[in-house]
Amino acid sequence: MPLKDQLQQDVVKHMKDGDRVALQTVRNVLGEIETREKSGKSPVTLDDAQLTSLLQKEAAKRRETAAIYSEAGEQDRADRELAEAMVIEAYLPKALSREEVEAIVENVIAGLKEAGLEPSMRQMGQVMKPVTAEVAGRFDGKTVSEIVRAKLA
Incomplete structure (x- = not known):
């Protein structure tokens, strides 16, 4: 199943489960995908490799933001960013050692x-x-x- 389809199906799953963090994170990621696909002169459809790259960047952004929040003493906000990063990383292929x-x-x-x-x-x-x-x-x-x-x- 294509990654984008999996994300769209998981929106419904997270709604039914009542998992607000995962629901909001997946919706934000889908929004970012839509923005990337519609930006530029003509609309494009991102393939799974491009989506994986985008997800990696989104997870990295959240980890960096969490580090900034931790340094500023905002641990609850840092924890939320880390939780979002973990949701995103669940869609990434298994990392190599x-x-x-x-x-x-x-x-x-x-x-x-x-x-x-x-x-x-x-x-x-x-x-x-x-x-x-x-x-x-x-x-x-x-x-x-x-x-x-x-x-x-």
Whole structure:
């Protein structure tokens, strides 16, 4: 089932369950999706990969906002933001562990070596492209970059 359809079905489920936080969060996310689809010169339909990226950004925004609230001493508001982030993260694919990402990076580097290339920092892009495609939203991109740098150094 497409991710957008799942979100729309869950609005009804959260209404029936009386889960106000989840209901409001899913509605906000659907609103953001609608805004993205209708913005621009012509309307578009976001695919699941684009929706996953959007959900990651929304969850990250809420975690950052929660940190700001915590620093300001507004713990109840921080808790609400974290609860919303958890609702959003439930729709994201299972995250990879650091060890799994390191194994993916090593496999890509080994594949390049078999193809006759000796990857170095100059060829970081040749390593990053297939790794990023395989990881695709299941691990932090900045950390992936750090792992690739460490393996190529």
